[in-house]
Amino acid sequence: MSIEARLTELGITLPEAAKPVASYVSYVQSGNTLTISGQLSNDANGGIKGTVGVDVTPEEAQAAARLCGLNLIAQIKAALGGDLDRVVRIVKLGGFVQAGPDFIAIPAVINGTSDLMVEVFGDAGKHARSAVGVYKLPLGFAVEVDAIVEVK
Structure with a gap:
């Protein structure tokens, strides 16, 4: 089954790829490695902002992490000219959570992205990962996730 068919089966409509908000590019491909810049927990309704464990x-x-995954x-x-079937593997995700002082369940938050990658890409969506709590994220968003992807 194609990835587009899988998205349809899951009832997922992808958003438009977000434009950079500062001095960087959204993605870089070097050989068979595609690196995606951090994607925020943003959507057409403004997304999910705030501090996890305080007001989120x-x-x-x-x-919010799932939104990041959809944006990724x-x-x-x-980056692949519309052809998601060129994805060989989601290699690594880097997850960042704007966490309150007592919030420690950072990995559980980033599961929102990790689980989505497996839902969409199957075994090719299984990846290495880091999950980090941070003081602040850009524009006040609750979660940010970046990715390294092997492509053909």
Whole structure:
């Protein structure tokens, strides 16, 4: 089954790939490695902003991480000229959570992205990962995730 068919089966509509908000590019391909810049928990409704464990619940934060994953897939699609079937493997995700002082369930939040990658790409979506709590994220968003992807 193609990745586009899988997205349809899952009822997922990808957003437009976000434009950079500062001095960087959205993705870089070097050989068979595609590196996607950090994608925020943003959507057409403004996304999920705030500090997890303070004004964002763990469940909202996991939904925010899923938004990051959708934005990552949109960037991958843009980088590959629309052909998601060129993805060989999601190699690594780097997850960042704007966490309150007592919030420690950072890995559970980033599962929102990790689980999406496996839903969409199957075994090729299984990846290495880091999950880090940070003081602040750009524009006040709750979660940011970047990716390294092997492509053909």
